[in-house]
Amino acid sequence: MKSDQRIVLAGGSGFLGRLLAEYFGRSSRREEAHSSLNAKSEPPHVGCYEVAVLSRHVPRYAGPMRYVRWDGESPGDWVEELNGACAVINLAGRTVDCRYTTANRRLIMDSRVNSTRVLGEAIAKCAQPPKVWLNSSTATIYRHTFGAAWDENGEIGTTLEAKDEFSVEVARAWEQVFADAATPETRKVAMRSAMVLGNYRNSVFPVLRRLVRFGLGGRMGSGRQFVSWIHAEDFCRAVEWLIEQEEFSGPVNFAAPNPLTNAEMMALFRRVCGAPFGAGLPATRWMLEAGAFLLRTETELIIKSRRVVPSWLLHSGFEFRFPMMDMAVANLATTG
Numbered sequence: 001m002k003s004d005q006r007i008v009l010a011g012g013s014g015f016l017g018r019l020l021a022e023y024f025g026r027s028s029r030r031e032e033a034h035s036s037l038n039a040k041s042e043p044p045h046v047g048c049y050e051v052a053v054l055s056r057h058v059p060r061y062a063g064p065m066r067y068v069r070w071d072g073e074s075p076g077d078w079v080e081e082l083n084g085a086c087a088v089i090n091l092a093g094r095t096v097d098c099r100y101t102t103a104n105r106r107l108i109m110d111s112r113v114n115s116t117r118v119l120g121e122a123i124a125k126c127a128q129p130p131k132v133w134l135n136s137s138t139a140t141i142y143r144h145t146f147g148a149a150w151d152e153n154g155e156i157g158t159t160l161e162a163k164d165e166f167s168v169e170v171a172r173a174w175e176q177v178f179a180d181a182a183t184p185e186t187r188k189v190a191m192r193s194a195m196v197l198g199n200y201r202n203s204v205f206p207v208l209r210r211l212v213r214f215g216l217g218g219r220m221g222s223g224r225q226f227v228s229w230i231h232a233e234d235f236c237r238a239v240e241w242l243i244e245q246e247e248f249s250g251p252v253n254f255a256a257p258n259p260l261t262n263a264e265m266m267a268l269f270r271r272v273c274g275a276p277f278g279a280g281l282p283a284t285r286w287m288l289e290a291g292a293f294l295l296r297t298e299t300e301l302i303i304k305s306r307r308v309v310p311s312w313l314l315h316s317g318f319e320f321r322f323p324m325m326d327m328a329v330a331n332l333a334t335t336g
Ligand SMILES: NC(=O)c1ccc[n+]([C@@H]2O[C@H](COP(=O)([O-])OP(=O)(O)OC[C@H]3O[C@@H](n4cnc5c(N)ncnc54)[C@H](OP(=O)(O)O)[C@@H]3O)[C@@H](O)[C@H]2O)c1
Pocket: 011, 012, 013, 014, 015, 016, 017, 054, 055, 056, 057, 071, 072, 090, 091, 092, 093, 094, 095, 096, 107, 111, 112, 115, 136, 137, 138, 139, 193, 194, 195, 196, 197
């Protein structure tokens, strides 16, 4: 294994971290199998990576992944992992799927801003800085819209009816601290990600499928709001694509090219995931508010109209395996 083939996943113990660890780890295991067999058959994957996960909790059994302890806010032995790494990917952040109490707001903001700041400081001190640093951001940064879709030059801002003031404030602060980090030898990419559809427990796909199977898969609110999304496999492939683009720095929309309305999405889930009866019970705005309170979450995650397109990825030649949501949902329904 070459030392410049290490990928560091900060906050990599969660949904996206496990996806990426599995995706890149599979490449490295394929290389090991290939060399141990001295096979003449299929050559190894072009990128063969060693994965290190930075986490606040090192599990007793981490499987094939290597866990390294950090606290997400101050330097420690973990900084050695960055030295000579080919990529650092920051996924740390307290989940936004909670009530936005004062304490939760502070955790949501601090976990993102502090982890980004300390990674920047650590990279700046590396003798051999990583080639690229991909930092999480969010497609929620763009203004709520029923109009034309936003590409990377889209309007950033908040709208009263979308109740998105806090999320946009977090996204702006998160990207600002990332932009301010002085890492001249390391390319920086802000991943403005839409919701990722995968089979990870309690993530969006299995939760929506469960709702639909209980007959609760009607439109949510007006159903007119746009939903942007990306299949888990395309998310990983897009990360790898960006690692390989040796010149590019800047924000990138991680979203499939075809956002759809919430009503269209729920109809599609009902069709593919086996709803017990036709239309599914719709949820009005007040029902969403009450349900969100009971489930300890926020309606903004559902009512904001997110219409975002991946202009940079498409123009750079990236090809989506799942450009349409019906393809993505059908794939996940048969593999999960
Ligand atoms: N999943 C999506 O669809 C999606 C879409 C857009 C943006 N994003 C963003 O992408 C990032 C990763 O998403 P995800 O779905 O993988 O999230 P996740 O499953 O909640 O994982 C986030 C990780 O952050 C770490 N973390 C949590 N609280 C922390 C704190 N207070 N300080 C430091 N680290 C903390 C945790 O690692 P340890 O407990 O091991 O330290 C956790 O595994 C998040 O920032 C999220 O906002 C996700």
